[in-house]
Amino acid sequence: MSVTQSSQMVEQQFFKVIQDRRSVRYFNTEVSISREEMKEILQYATLAPSGANLQPWRFLVIDSQELKQKLLPIANNQQQVIEASAVIAVLGDLEGYTLAEKIYGMAVEAGYMPEEIATSFVQRYHRLFESLPPENVLQKVFIDSGLVSMQLMLVARAKGYDTVPMGGFDQTKFVEAFKIPTRYVPVMLIAIGKAAKSGHRTVRLPIEGVAFFNELPKA
Template sequence: MSFVQPNQKVEQPFFNIIQDRRSIRYFDTEVMIPREEMKEILQQATLAPSGANLQPWRFLVIDSQELKQKLLPIANSQQQVIEASAVIAVLGDLEGYTLAEKIYGMAVDAGYMPEETAKSFVERYQRLFAGMSQENVLRKVLIDSGLVSMQLMLVARAKGYDTVPMGGFDQTKFVEAFDIPERYAPVMLIAIGKAAKPGHRTVRLPIEDVTFFNEIPKA
């Protein structure tokens, strides 16, 4: 039996997931993800952090072949749209703060906070967001939606699926074609399924090129 010694570094499976994730362009068209499993992936993804825990992300899962064909020209004819098991449209809810009472009420029911604390949080954040400019609300929603999107892709990889995030699509046509209410801002599309071909290996800049401690060099 082996024991981990103090200060001994042990590679965790999570790091394998990070290193194995690739953006996939070609998917196995025979693979379909059961909806219960899709819900499980999304549920795990929503454990991502969000400002004030307001969770403003929303998911439109497009797994109908007919609707994927409809999406294809809107997504610049990227073939992964129709080859993948599904395409998840990540949307930011600009009125997500209106669910504060439900969210904090659930926290009270779970025993995570006193009722009075929850009430004060609800009042504070509803007042804050209601008085905020649309631009600032959108900025916060985009940050939170980006966090959940990355977590979604890592959860998918952990469950043996592959993904590719797509920012290249016509947001205006997408909103019109799928009748998206005004309160939801399209953030990205994520194709998900099983890879038919491995994704290309890529390089990353040295950490010294992208990280600075305490101050940014002037030159």
């Protein structure tokens, strides 16, 4: 197989994952995902980009049936909560920047950057985040958490699992019920497992209606 053929095959496999991913709301209750495999899925998901590589995403994996039942009314009684193998609560860490020293220290140990550069980055981002209004920090955390969430769903599909992202849940009750510390903000819930019923096919707006070059059309 030539390099070109190999590249085309990888490309086709990647596009198939994207095209096959659909939001699934009916899951096979007999399927479970081992914690080892769940960690692998999450590990690949965290290869998503993040601002300054601060990785302010955290995951609360709810795989206990008792806790899924507890979550059910909080998530507006969406049946996938109890049918899925697990529900992953994606949380944004508003104090994620405090791990800058650890993150950049790891980069130094890996040989990815000189120590003096790492030290300057740590100081820079501490000053930046400590001076930002809370709403700006929240926005940054939501952007990064959205990136990792999409990557998580694609990784799951590549491994043969199905997902559905859920924004329809009571965040206040979720925080109370699962004792979420104030430094974390719930971003979304993602149910994951094997589909018992395929997700609906959907349509997308034509690219000409959503993508423009150099300037937006006049309203």
